[in-house]
Amino acid sequence: xxxxxxxxxxxxxxxxxxxxxxxxxxxxxxxxxxxxxxxxxxxxxxxxxxxxxxxxxxxxxxxxxxxxxxxxxxxxxxxxxxxxxxxxxxxxxxxxxxxxxxxxxxxxxxxxxxxxxxxxxxxxxxxxxxxxxxxxxxxxxxxxxxxxxxxxxxxxxxxxxxxxxxxxxxxxxxxxxxxxxxxxxxxxxxxxxxxxxxxxxxxxxxxxxxxxxxxxxxxxxxxxxxxxxxxxxxxxxxxxxxxxxxxxxxxxxxxxxxxxxxxxxxxxxxxxxxxxxxxxxxxxxxxxxx
Amino acid sequence: xxxxxxxxxxxxxxxxxxxxxxxxxxxxxxxxxxxxxxxxxxxxxxxxxxxxxxxxxxxxxxxxxxxxxxxxxxxxxxxxxxxxxxxxxxxxxxxxxxxxxxxxxxxxxxxxxxxxxxxxxxxxxxxxxxxxxxxxxxxxxxxxxxxxxxxxxxxxxxxxxxxxxxxxxxxxxxxxxxxxxxxxxxxxxxxxxxxxxxxxxxxxxxxxxxxxxxxxxxxxxxxxxxxxxxxxxxxxxxxxxxxxxxxxxxxxxxxxxxxxxxxxxxxxx
Numbered sequence: 323x324x325x326x327x328x329x330x331x332x333x334x335x336x337x338x339x340x341x342x343x344x345x346x347x348x349x350x351x352x353x354x355x356x357x358x359x360x361x362x363x364x365x366x367x368x369x370x371x372x373x374x375x376x377x378x379x380x381x382x383x384x385x386x387x388x389x390x391x392x393x394x395x396x397x398x399x400x401x402x403x404x405x406x407x408x409x410x411x412x413x414x415x416x417x418x419x420x421x422x423x424x425x426x427x428x429x430x431x432x433x434x435x436x437x438x439x440x441x442x443x444x445x446x447x448x449x450x451x452x453x454x455x456x457x458x459x460x461x462x463x464x465x466x467x468x469x470x471x472x473x474x475x476x477x478x479x480x481x482x483x484x485x486x487x488x489x490x491x492x493x494x495x496x497x498x499x500x501x502x503x504x505x506x507x508x509x510x511x512x513x514x515x516x517x518x519x520x521x522x523x524x525x526x527x528x529x530x531x532x533x534x535x536x537x538x539x540x541x542x543x544x545x546x547x548x549x550x551x552x553x554x555x556x557x558x559x560x561x562x563x564x565x566x567x568x569x570x571x572x573x574x575x576x577x578x579x580x581x582x583x584x585x586x587x588x589x590x591x592x593x594x595x596x597x598x599x600x601x602x603x604x605x606x607x608x609x610x611x612x
Numbered sequence: 613x614x615x616x617x618x619x620x621x622x623x624x625x626x627x628x629x630x631x632x633x634x635x636x637x638x639x640x641x642x643x644x645x646x647x648x649x650x651x652x653x654x655x656x657x658x659x660x661x662x663x664x665x666x667x668x669x670x671x672x673x674x675x676x677x678x679x680x681x682x683x684x685x686x687x688x689x690x691x692x693x694x695x696x697x698x699x700x701x702x703x704x705x706x707x708x709x710x711x712x713x714x715x716x717x718x719x720x721x722x723x724x725x726x727x728x729x730x731x732x733x734x735x736x737x738x739x740x741x742x743x744x745x746x747x748x749x750x751x752x753x754x755x756x757x758x759x760x761x762x763x764x765x766x767x768x769x770x771x772x773x774x775x776x777x778x779x780x781x782x783x784x785x786x787x788x789x790x791x792x793x794x795x796x797x798x799x800x801x802x803x804x805x806x807x808x809x810x811x812x813x814x815x816x817x818x819x820x821x822x823x824x825x826x827x828x829x830x831x832x833x834x835x836x837x838x839x840x841x842x843x844x845x846x847x848x849x850x851x852x853x854x855x856x857x858x859x860x861x862x863x864x865x866x867x868x869x870x871x872x873x874x875x876x877x878x879x880x881x
Contacts, residue, residue, distance in 0.1 A: 469863075548728065
């Protein structure tokens with residue numbers, strides 16, 4: 323388990339550093355780097371405009387920009403948002419709570435709904451179950467998160483239901499596959515032959531042996547919920563990270579985007595590492611899923 | 613029942629394909645012609661699906677929008693599958709450091725939520741571009757960013773083939789590496805690539821729709837399924853002009869049909 327933890331931690335550090343580097347490359351080489359709306363202000367003199375451009379281009383080349391970003395990161399200074407005119411660390415701190423609550427509750431609801439439906443499908447006859455699963459998950463997977471958010475707005479529902487609705491079909495598809503495979507195994511047949519009750523078979527002999535696989539769904543759900551939170555927060559006007567990303571994208575606020583990229587990489591890999599640790603704890607022989 | 617479902621899915625896709633190949637068969641209007649005398653007209657004989665707030669024929673915009681989204685999504689899925697074939701193929705075949713580097717690269721892409729990655733990279737490119745260029749940029753991004761997950765699948769397939777008995781025998785017979793790869797590995801990877809293409813297609817159509825609603829997809833006046841959904845942001849439309857929901861219904865129908873056919877494909881032995 324310690325190995326899984328160390329591996330997970332080094333993955334988080336390395337991938338977030340790499341995400342920062344790639345973000346810096348894009349920011350520095352992206353068209354319009356260093357330009358701002360002030361360039362067009364007729365009241366400014368040439369000297370003032372040149373000084374503003376010098377300040378906007380601070381950091382020089384890609385390596386310089388990346389080094390500057392890393393130095394700031396160590397001090398807890400993530401830079402300044404040109405479009406929102408505020409320190410990025412403050413923006414992230416204010417909005418992280420909203421998104422974290424929404425993603426955690428939405429992902430948990432989505433997983434619970436997916437699991438419940440998968441159990442219902444499992445207790446149906448085989449052909450009907452496959453049809454139900456295919457129809458249900460295909461229909462739900464086919465609605466874009468933005469349309470789910472619009473429906474949520476129309477129904478005046480809490481956005482976390484929209485996050486749950488985006489997560490549910492993915493978990494339903496995955497869990498139905500895992501539980502069906504487990505239900506078709508020989509020990510379940512033997513348990514049935516011995517006359518065990520169906521709920522006892524389900525929870526003791528179908529669900530328990532695949533506890534590791536079921537835990538893995540948590541990592542997947544967090545990633546899906548984070549992705550879905552962008553259109554949902556943007557459309558439902560929730561002041562979270564998703565809305566910040568959308569506003570930054572429309573305003574081409576690149577420093578905000580670099581920092582959010584790193585933050586999301588850390589959260590996603592962190593969630594996956596957590597599930598790996600849980601799986602390793604449940605099944606020490608396998609040592610987690612890689 | 614499953615056969616009926618598959619038949620319905622095929623019918624939806626064939627109708628949509630007809631719209632893509634020959635839109636003139638379904639509508640005679642142009643998608644950007646504005647009829648100032650028929651603003652927000654209800655469905656009728658002249659405009660079967662009514663007109664929008666600029667007096668444009670909704671049916672024409674739906675047909676041409678479906679064409680833009682589906683043809684470009686096909687192109688993007690083809691590009692993503694090709695990149696996945698190259699990256700996954702090389703990584704699986706060469707192994708060692710190259711494989712590790714490729715896995716790290718795919719890890720980076722896969723660790724970020726897909727829509728966030730798209731939104732960020734789209735924002736790095738100019739937003740004030742012509743509608744045609746915005747469509748090309750949107751779908752090019754889908755193709756260039758959507759290769760990571762398929763590349764992992766291709767790598768693992770190539771890896772298992774590279775260590776299989778028949779490849780070992782071909783090596784023992786003295787077949788050169790390039791010939792071995794092209795004649796024995798690649799044909800066996802083709803079904804995996806085809807499956808990845810069909811899995812990417814609905815994902816890309818949905819991603820374009822999400823970007824379109826957020827205003828970062830194909831820009832006006834060029835219609836796409838995503839940009840047609842923007843009208844729904846004013847949700848009073850749902851009660852006053854419910855036929856404005858048709859793009860969402862068509863999008864859901866097309867993507868569900870693609871998923872149904874992809875799952876049938878996977879279920880085949």
